[in-house]
Amino acid sequence: MTLTLARPLARAALRTARSVPVRASSTSSAAPRAVPRTARLLAAAALGAGATFLALSEPAAAEAPPHAKASAGSIATGGKISLAQLAKHSHSKSLWIAIDGKVYDVTDFLDRHPGGSKILAENGGKDVSKLFHSIHPPTTFDKYIRPDQYVGQLDEESLYTLSKETSEEEQRIQATRDAMFGINSVVSLSDLERLAEAVVPRHAWAYYSTGADTEAALGENANAFKRVYFRPRTMRDVSNTDTSTTVLGVKSSIPVYISPTARNGMGHPEGEAAVARGAGEAGILQVLSHFASKSLDEVKAAAKDGQQVGYQLYLQPDREQSAEAVREAVKNGAHSIWLTVDTTILGKRETERRILAQELSPAPHGQPLNRAPLDYGMSEPKMTWDDIAWIRSLAPGLPVVIKGIGAWEDVVLAYQKGADAVVLSNHGGRQLDFAQPPLKTLYDVHQHAPDTLHQPNFSVFLDGGIRHGTDVLKALCLGAKAVGLGRPAIHAVSAYGSEGVEKMIMILQEEIDIGMKLLGVTSVDQLGPEYLDTSKL
Numbered sequence: 001m002t003l004t005l006a007r008p009l010a011r012a013a014l015r016t017a018r019s020v021p022v023r024a025s026s027t028s029s030a031a032p033r034a035v036p037r038t039a040r041l042l043a044a045a046a047l048g049a050g051a052t053f054l055a056l057s058e059p060a061a062a063e064a065p066p067h068a069k070a071s072a073g074s075i076a077t078g079g080k081i082s083l084a085q086l087a088k089h090s091h092s093k094s095l096w097i098a099i100d101g102k103v104y105d106v107t108d109f110l111d112r113h114p115g116g117s118k119i120l121a122e123n124g125g126k127d128v129s130k131l132f133h134s135i136h137p138p139t140t141f142d143k144y145i146r147p148d149q150y151v152g153q154l155d156e157e158s159l160y161t162l163s164k165e166t167s168e169e170e171q172r173i174q175a176t177r178d179a180m181f182g183i184n185s186v187v188s189l190s191d192l193e194r195l196a197e198a199v200v201p202r203h204a205w206a207y208y209s210t211g212a213d214t215e216a217a218l219g220e221n222a223n224a225f226k227r228v229y230f231r232p233r234t235m236r237d238v239s240n241t242d243t244s245t246t247v248l249g250v251k252s253s254i255p256v257y258i259s260p261t262a263r264n265g266m267g268h269p270e271g272e273a274a275v276a277r278g279a280g281e282a283g284i285l286q287v288l289s290h291f292a293s294k295s296l297d298e299v300k301a302a303a304k305d306g307q308q309v310g311y312q313l314y315l316q317p318d319r320e321q322s323a324e325a326v327r328e329a330v331k332n333g334a335h336s337i338w339l340t341v342d343t344t345i346l347g348k349r350e351t352e353r354r355i356l357a358q359e360l361s362p363a364p365h366g367q368p369l370n371r372a373p374l375d376y377g378m379s380e381p382k383m384t385w386d387d388i389a390w391i392r393s394l395a396p397g398l399p400v401v402i403k404g405i406g407a408w409e410d411v412v413l414a415y416q417k418g419a420d421a422v423v424l425s426n427h428g429g430r431q432l433d434f435a436q437p438p439l440k441t442l443y444d445v446h447q448h449a450p451d452t453l454h455q456p457n458f459s460v461f462l463d464g465g466i467r468h469g470t471d472v473l474k475a476l477c478l479g480a481k482a483v484g485l486g487r488p489a490i491h492a493v494s495a496y497g498s499e500g501v502e503k504m505i506m507i508l509q510e511e512i513d514i515g516m517k518l519l520g521v522t523s524v525d526q527l528g529p530e531y532l533d534t535s536k537l
C-alpha cells in the first residue's frame with residue numbers, strides 16, 4: 001500500500017492537534033504505534049484498500065435476523081461460515097459480504113447498488129460492518145436486501161478475530177483521542193477543526209475537507225468575510241443583549257442552524273443523532289442530509305420533545321423515489337424540506353479523489369487507464385423551477401427551502417415560484433469552483449433585489465465559510481435571516497460528539513453576544529448595512 005501521503009498527513013494531524021487541546025504530557029503516546037504488515041493490509045482491505053472507519057459496531061455473535069429462519073438453506077450452507085470461506089466469495093459470480101456477523105449473498109445486488117458496483121465488488125468476501133454502518137442508515141438494509149440473500153452466520157473464531165482487529169488507523173485515532181485535552185480547552189471553531197482532523201480517519205477527512213478543483217471557492221467563502229469591516233457605534237446601553245431569533249418559525253438561541261452534511265457517521269459513531277442532541281441542548285435547528293448516516297427516525301428519537309429537524313432532498317431522476325423520500329420525511333416529522341439545487345452533477349473534488357485514488361490503486365505500474373465517470377448520483381439534471389410546486393404538493397404545509405443559490409436573479413425566481421426560503425450557498429466550495437462566495441451573492445441581493453430581504457413569508461439564509469460570531473453578524477447586517485454551519489458541525493461532532501456540537505454553539509453565542517455589544521446593538525433585528533463597510537468586498 002502506498003503510504004507516501006498517508007503518514008505525513010497523519011503526522012501533520014497530530015502536530016496541529018498538539019498545538020491546540022492535546023495534552024503535552026501525553027504526546028509520546030499520541031505517536032502512531034508500529035503495526036504489523038498484516039494489520040496494515042487488513043486496514044487496507046476495509047475500503048478496497050487503505051481506509052478504515054472509527055470503530056462503530058463490533059461484529060457481534062448476534063442472533064440470526066428474523067428472515068434468516070425463512071431463508072436458511074435456500075442458498076445457504078445452513079452452518080456457520082469462517083472468514084476463509086467468506087473470502088472465497090469475492091468475485092462477481094459469487095459475491096458475499098458480512099455485516100454484524102451475518103453473511104449475505106449480494107451477487108445480484110452488485111449492479112443495482114446505489115453507491116456503485118465498484119466499491120461493493122472491492123469489498124466482496126470481507127466483513128464490511130464498520131464501513132457499511134458509517135455510510136448507510138440502518139433502514140437501508142431492509143429496503144434493499146431480500147431475506148433469501150442471507151447465507152448464514154460467521155463462526156465464533158471469525159467473530160473473535162474480527163473483534164480483535166484494530167487497524168493502524170484506528171490505533172492512531174485512539175492514541176490521539178487519549179491525548180486530547182478536555183472540551184473546556186476548546187476556545188474557537190478552528191480548535192475543533194484541528195482536533196477533528198486529528199481524530200477522524202484519513203479518508204473521512206479527505207471527504208469532509210475537500211473542495212472542488214483549485215479549492216478557490218472553498219477558500220474565498222471564508223476570505224470574503226475578512227474583506228468586510230464593521231462601523232461600530234458607541235455610547236449606547238448594551239447591558240442586555242438578546243442573540244435569539246426565529247428560523248422558519250422555530251425559536252433559535254442564535255441566528256444559526258446546522259446545514260445538511262452527508263455521512264457524519266464517518267467521524268463519530270453517533271453521527272447525526274449526536275448532532276441532534278447538541279443542537280437540541282443549545283436550541284438551534286438541524287437540517288438532516290439526504291445522505292445522512294442516520295435516518296430521520298433515529299435523529300428524531302435522539303432529539304428532545306418538540307425539537308425540529310429539517311430534511312434535505314437531492315432530487316433523483318427516478319421521481320417516484322424522491323416522492324417516497326419526501327413522504328417518508330413528512331411521516332417521520334420533518335419540519336421543512338430543503339431542496340439542494342447546486343448538484344446537477346458532482347463537482348470534481350481533487351483532494352478527496354487524490355487520497356482515495358492512492359489508497360485504492362496502490363500499484364505503481366500496469367494499471368489500466370481509467371476515465372472517471374461523470375457522477376450524476378446526487379441530483380436530477382432535468383430539475384427546473386417548476387419542481388418547487390411538485391415538492392410542495394408532496395409536503396403540504398411544510399416550508400420548502402431552495403438550497404444552493406449563487407446569483408441574485410435566482411433569489412428573485414425562487415421567491416416568484418413560491419419557495420419559503422433560499423440558502424445562498426456554493427455547497428461549501430465543493431461544486432463549481434470559483435462560484436462566488438455566498439457573502440458576495442448576499443451583497444448582490446442587497447444591491448439588486450433588496451425587497452426579497454424584507455418579505456414576511458420569505459427568508460434568505462447563507463452558508464459557507466462561517467467560522468466566527470462576527471461572520472454571522474456581517475451576514476445578518478446584509479439581510480440574511482440566519483446562517484448555516486456545514487463543516488464546523490462535522491468537526492464538533494467528530495471531536496467531542498454531542499457535547500462538541502453544544503460547545504460549538506456556545507462559542508458562537510458568546511462571540512455573537514460580544515460582537516453585538518461592541519457594535520452597539522441589543523437585538524439581532526437591529527443589525528443593518530449601516531454597521532458595515534463593504535467597499536473592499
Ligand code: HEM
Pocket residue numbers: 047097106113114115116119120123128131132135136140141144145262263290291292
Ligand atoms: C449489502 C448491503 C448494501 C446496501 C443495501 C447498500 C445500499 C446503498 C444505498 C441505498 C446507497 C445510496 C445512499 C442513500 O440513498 O442513502 C448506498 C450508497 C453507498 N454505498 Fe452501499 N449498500 C450496501 C453495501 C455497501 C458496502 C458493502 C459498501 C462499501 C464497502 C457500500 C458503500 C457505499 C457508498 C460509498 C455509497 C455512496 C454514499 C454517498 O455517496 O454518500 N455499500 N448504498
Ligand SMILES: Cc1cc2nc3c(=O)[nH]c(=O)nc-3n(C[C@H](O)[C@H](O)[C@H](O)COP(=O)(O)O)c2cc1C
Pocket residue numbers: 207208209221259260261262289290291312340403425426427428429430463464465466484485486487488490
Ligand atoms: C462533508 C460535507 C458534506 C455535505 N453534504 C451535503 C449534503 O448531503 N447535502 C447538502 O445539501 N449539502 C451538503 N453539503 C454542503 C453543506 O450543506 C453546506 O452548504 C456547506 O458545508 C457550507 O459550507 P461550510 O462547510 O464552510 O460551512 C456538504 C458539505 C460538506 C463539507
